[in-house]
Amino acid sequence: MDQHLGLAALEAQVARDIELTAHPRTEWMMPRLWRGKPVFDVLIVGAGQGGLVTAFRLMRERVHNILCIDRAAEGREGPWVTFARMPTLRSPKDQTGPDLGIPSLTFQAWYEAQFGAEAFAAMSLIPSVQWHEYLMWYRRLLKLPVRNNIAATAIEPGKLDDGGSCLLVTLSSGEVLAARKLVLATGQDGTGEWWMPDFVRALPKDRRAHTCEVAIDFERLRGRTVAVLGAGASAMDNAAVALEHGAKEVHQFCRRVPTMIQQYRWLTFAGFLRHMGDAPDLWRWRIMGHIMRAREGFPEDTYKRVLAFPNFVMHVERPWTDARMEGDRIRLETPKGPFFADYAICGTGMRQNVHLRPELRSFADKIALWGDRFTPPSGEDDPLLAAFPYLGPDFAFLEKRPGEAPWLGDIHLFGIGTTLSFGPSGSSINGMSISVPRLVAGLTRGLFMGDLPRHWESLMNYKSRQADFDWTRVAAD
Numbered sequence: 001m002d003q004h005l006g007l008a009a010l011e012a013q014v015a016r017d018i019e020l021t022a023h024p025r026t027e028w029m030m031p032r033l034w035r036g037k038p039v040f041d042v043l044i045v046g047a048g049q050g051g052l053v054t055a056f057r058l059m060r061e062r063v064h065n066i067l068c069i070d071r072a073a074e075g076r077e078g079p080w081v082t083f084a085r086m087p088t089l090r091s092p093k094d095q096t097g098p099d100l101g102i103p104s105l106t107f108q109a110w111y112e113a114q115f116g117a118e119a120f121a122a123m124s125l126i127p128s129v130q131w132h133e134y135l136m137w138y139r140r141l142l143k144l145p146v147r148n149n150i151a152a153t154a155i156e157p158g159k160l161d162d163g164g165s166c167l168l169v170t171l172s173s174g175e176v177l178a179a180r181k182l183v184l185a186t187g188q189d190g191t192g193e194w195w196m197p198d199f200v201r202a203l204p205k206d207r208r209a210h211t212c213e214v215a216i217d218f219e220r221l222r223g224r225t226v227a228v229l230g231a232g233a234s235a236m237d238n239a240a241v242a243l244e245h246g247a248k249e250v251h252q253f254c255r256r257v258p259t260m261i262q263q264y265r266w267l268t269f270a271g272f273l274r275h276m277g278d279a280p281d282l283w284r285w286r287i288m289g290h291i292m293r294a295r296e297g298f299p300e301d302t303y304k305r306v307l308a309f310p311n312f313v314m315h316v317e318r319p320w321t322d323a324r325m326e327g328d329r330i331r332l333e334t335p336k337g338p339f340f341a342d343y344a345i346c347g348t349g350m351r352q353n354v355h356l357r358p359e360l361r362s363f364a365d366k367i368a369l370w371g372d373r374f375t376p377p378s379g380e381d382d383p384l385l386a387a388f389p390y391l392g393p394d395f396a397f398l399e400k401r402p403g404e405a406p407w408l409g410d411i412h413l414f415g416i417g418t419t420l421s422f423g424p425s426g427s428s429i430n431g432m433s434i435s436v437p438r439l440v441a442g443l444t445r446g447l448f449m450g451d452l453p454r455h456w457e458s459l460m461n462y463k464s465r466q467a468d469f470d471w472t473r474v475a476a477d
Helices: 007-020 049-060 107-115 117-122 128-141 233-244 270-278 281-294 300-307 361-366 406-410 416-422 429-450 452-460
Strands: 040-045 066-069 152-159 165-171 176-184 192-194 208-210 225-229 249-253 312-315 322-326 329-333 339-341 343-346 350-352 411-413
Touching: 007 107, 007 128, 040 049, 040 165, 040 429, 049 066, 049 128, 049 429, 107 117, 107 128, 152 361, 165 406, 176 406, 176 429, 225 233, 225 339, 233 249, 233 300, 233 343, 249 339, 270 281, 270 416, 270 429, 281 416, 329 343, 406 411, 411 429, 416 429, 429 452
Parallel strands: 040 066, 040 176, 176 411, 208 343, 225 249, 225 343, 249 312
Antiparallel strands: 152 165, 165 176, 192 350, 322 329, 329 339
């Protein structure tokens, strides 16, 4: 019989492992004020996996005066139990990330403590719901400071009471928080929007949806014909859910022949994950552009999920060129003639456009984009890539015009918008163990440099004796 540890024993082991690896232990942050009120050293917008792991790493670096905020209710952060309609993660089950190198904090340790090593060995891929439960356990166990049901609506520069710089973040409640550093761990649409063709968006809202939407009423599609646009895994997941809810037919439309190759699996090696951000711009543009244009290949399990239904049909090289209501049905125009459906779902991903984010809108024209900093060779132009933010080595925004908004260097991005600059990072489990320490090193570097005069004063006042000098043992001559 496979004996398992139990969560209580594992949690005790986590606490011991953290204590055993807590060096350096000295508290080094210094309180700051804005209008007489305490200032956060780091404010993290987003309490999904990227935000939580960033908070944990900061606390390991003895930066405790932090806060994560999330617009979702507690337990609804991130995609895993909202719009990620896949039964399992795409990642191999032995990939690590949130643990940041602490074995007892891995998903495998958490799972085996409850269900045993044999159960983990028998698992193919991690169930999405259990990954979410693991993250909730992680948050609770590590006592990560999170405030839910609140969103950041505006960001502007400010001044601390002692003259130093800070950022002022207006919340959806009207409250203003001051922070020295800001991390935007706002997920896939954090620097853009979930995109669908304008002609689909113009359809009545109750007749179309994007795969990112939480509130798709699949039960309402029972007995209906559903058309899905897109060749990626998310499009196919939504097709499967519609079929599982009794749709009469589901037709998936692909612009080109779908790929069965997952390009992101290729790049999961230390050299790439650690150093892609150090590569020349041409190679970052070329390699990441190729991977992103290839799109996400759907896994075999996802494909089998739809093939289990005889009323699933895939249309290859048949994109939608227009859409309109014709009577009570949707008429979708394609190069191979019209198609009629009752409901349309777009699995068309997202596009970068910093002007569309409300918290970035007031200074979006000051943020440097790849199109501002890099001119690709002839024939390698790509306006979708050019719209990505061009980030500094610490994930910080850079100025489009030097000297215009130096405070942008205190805003660090940790979402899908970092992909062209660094490869997988804030939105990917496979790069987290490398990207989070890199991000946090940038945050602590800025915090340390901003306090250099105070650290100098502290050094000059350092009087801690290691021993008392015994003058009676000193020769008189």
